[in-house]
Amino acid sequence: MTSLIIYHNPRCSKSREACSIVDTKGLPTKIREYLVDPLTEKELKDLLKKLGMKAEEIVRKKEALFIKKYKNKKLSEAEWIKVLSKNPILIERPIIVKGNKAVVGRPPENINRLF
Secondary structure, eight states, X not given: XXXXXXXEOTTOHHHHHHHHHHHTTTOOEEEEETTTSOOOHXXXXXXXXXXXXXXXXXXXXXXXXXXXXXXXXXXXXXXXXXXXXXXXXXXXXXXXEETTEEEEOSSGGGGGGGO
């Protein structure tokens, strides 16, 4: 049975809702609070591959830090990965991984694409 990984922020209502949806599936689940345990650059690259997305696509563009430091900057993929690794608050949440696939659980219904 494939287990799930949820990159989770317990202060986020959408992230909590994702955990609730996943609970109903009855699969073993690992919750990673990525603000406490940030992803390495290698982990981010692997996650982006599973998402089928570029780093900039998972940046929270309404986050104060983004607006203050990155809003009008053009960064390369490698630069965005470094930024996200050092500033996990900028990573969209929640992200749910099942095997070699992942989705951003925003809206939470996106999670159903994994099943």
